[in-house]
Amino acid sequence: MNCTTLPLADAVSVIEDNSVVMISGFGGSGTPIELIHALIDRFKASGSPNNLTIINNNAGTGKVGIAAMIKLGMVKKMICSFPRSSDAHAFSEKYLAGEIELELVPQGTLAERIRAAGAGIPAFFTPAGFGTELAEGKTVQEFDGKPCVMEHWLKADVALIKADIADSHGNLTYRLAARNFSPLMCMAAHHTVAQVSQLVNPGGINPEHVVTPGIFVEAVVEVPNPKQEELLIRAGEDYT
Amino acid sequence: MSIINPENLKQIKLTNTQIAWRAAQDIQDGAYVNLGIGIPELIARYQPQGRQVTYHTENGVLGFGEAPAEGREDWDLINAGKKAITLNNGAAIFHHADSFAMVRGGHLDLAVLGAYQVSQTGDLANWRVGSKGVPAVGGAMDLVHGAKAVAVITDHVSKDGKPKLVEQCTFPLTGVGCITRVYTSLAVVDIQHQKFVLREKLPDLSFEQLQSLTGATLHVENEVATLNAPPID
Numbered sequence: 001m002n003c004t005t006l007p008l009a010d011a012v013s014v015i016e017d018n019s020v021v022m023i024s025g026f027g028g029s030g031t032p033i034e035l036i037h038a039l040i041d042r043f044k045a046s047g048s049p050n051n052l053t054i055i056n057n058n059a060g061t062g063k064v065g066i067a068a069m070i071k072l073g074m075v076k077k078m079i080c081s082f083p084r085s086s087d088a089h090a091f092s093e094k095y096l097a098g099e100i101e102l103e104l105v106p107q108g109t110l111a112e113r114i115r116a117a118g119a120g121i122p123a124f125f126t127p128a129g130f131g132t133e134l135a136e137g138k139t140v141q142e143f144d145g146k147p148c149v150m151e152h153w154l155k156a157d158v159a160l161i162k163a164d165i166a167d168s169h170g171n172l173t174y175r176l177a178a179r180n181f182s183p184l185m186c187m188a189a190h191h192t193v194a195q196v197s198q199l200v201n202p203g204g205i206n207p208e209h210v211v212t213p214g215i216f217v218e219a220v221v222e223v224p225n226p227k228q229e230e231l232l233i234r235a236g237e238d239y240t
Numbered sequence: 241m242s243i244i245n246p247e248n249l250k251q252i253k254l255t256n257t258q259i260a261w262r263a264a265q266d267i268q269d270g271a272y273v274n275l276g277i278g279i280p281e282l283i284a285r286y287q288p289q290g291r292q293v294t295y296h297t298e299n300g301v302l303g304f305g306e307a308p309a310e311g312r313e314d315w316d317l318i319n320a321g322k323k324a325i326t327l328n329n330g331a332a333i334f335h336h337a338d339s340f341a342m343v344r345g346g347h348l349d350l351a352v353l354g355a356y357q358v359s360q361t362g363d364l365a366n367w368r369v370g371s372k373g374v375p376a377v378g379g380a381m382d383l384v385h386g387a388k389a390v391a392v393i394t395d396h397v398s399k400d401g402k403p404k405l406v407e408q409c410t411f412p413l414t415g416v417g418c419i420t421r422v423y424t425s426l427a428v429v430d431i432q433h434q435k436f437v438l439r440e441k442l443p444d445l446s447f448e449q450l451q452s453l454t455g456a457t458l459h460v461e462n463e464v465a466t467l468n469a470p471p472i473d
Contacts, residue, residue: 027299029322081379083375091374106377108344108379110336115337130415132416176314176317177316177318181335228315
């Protein structure tokens with residue numbers, strides 16, 4: 001079935017106040033910067049969406065992307081593994097002032113919780129985090145003599161992800177290590193929006209090369225020559 | 241007991257690159273290895289000739305190579321430290337859940353991490369030193385579980401001279417009973433049956449001196465070998 005192809009502004013209109021939103025990317029690799037900035041444009045114009053819970057590996061760098069969302073006050077809570085990057089002032093200032101919540105999750109557990117949600121697995125056991133402060137209060141059970149921590153699936157209302165090529169069924173391929181969290185987030189969100197560099201007709205992607213099948217994707221936005229977050233940060237861009 | 245003063249210690253101890261060199265000598269031909277961000281990454285430079293090693297990075301690459309020349313970076317192709325990398329022939333790219341399946345599923349031969357403290361029972365503390373500031377854990381808590389060997393590379397004592405090899409960690413834990421070997425600036429120590437077992441030490445350091453710089457008992461099983469590393473800038 002065809003997924004919807006939309007302009008940027010329409011694609012992010014599904015996100016409401018208090019939504020839980022997964023945003024793909026690891027550092028600047030795989031970050032859907034145009035989708036994030038379209039969401040920021042909407043917030044600047046209307047004050048909405050706000051009180052968002054954002055799921056990403058990091059918590060934004062510089063003054064673009066997720067960092068700009070945080071600085072502008074759109075984000076109530078971050079669920080991530082590594083919010084302390086070299087230039088993560090937007091998050092640090094809000095966190096130390098007690099103005100943003102943080103759920104810190106070990107990186108592999110974060111990935112697996114997202115995958116589990118997409119696969120319909122409510123919980124799983126992992127050795128990661130056992131005996132640490134991040135496992136406090138969690139159920140522990142031994143398997144083959146190894147103590148493991150129970151972790152729950154992590155779902156989202158919407159996922160904003162970046163891919164390379166899409167066909168009109170929403171089948172996706174990715175570029176290099178920009179793949180990272182995207183295939184997992186596509187599965188775990190109720191509504192997935194993919195920004196892609198190129199949109200092709202069905203048959204334009206070899207079925208054997210499809211990484212994310214279109215069944216996991218609701219909307220596609222074509223953004224040729226997408227901006228690279230790392231380069232925006234190095235250039236000192238400010239989207240606040 | 242003879243106590244070694246900090247100035248003498250500074251002169252005889254191995255540099256970070258020398259510790260990395262020593263750790264590299266133990267990596268077997270054909271191994272799949274994850275190197276932590278920072279000092280552990282140096283190990284790849286000293287991989288002995290003739291051995292083929294495949295390096296894994298958590299964000300989803302097996303078989304990455306040298307950093308590209310400045311100006312040639314492709315920022316879609318980075319490692320877990322968010323530095324630009326290149327791909328070797330035969331590299332593979334995969335998503336994050338597969339990447340950590342390689343870690344937790346026991347598919348890596350070796351993971352090497354940095355440390356604030358390692359305990360004699362193999363506990364590791366390496367992600368935060370207190371409760372202040374912004375906490376960040378990344379993949380450290382996952383990486384310490386699953387690799388066939390999990391080694392630490394570290395200075396033997398902290399910057400203020402306190403032992404980093406201890407009976408019990410006082411900093412927040414990264415993992416419990418997970419470390420199998422420690423390469424330090426003064427020694428190579430295995431963790432076996434909840435004890436530190438000394439394998440190698442610097443020739444200019446007596447056992448008593450090394451023990452005085454260690455926060456738990458060092459056990460000796462067989463002969464203690466000499467720890468040597470070539471001078472490296």
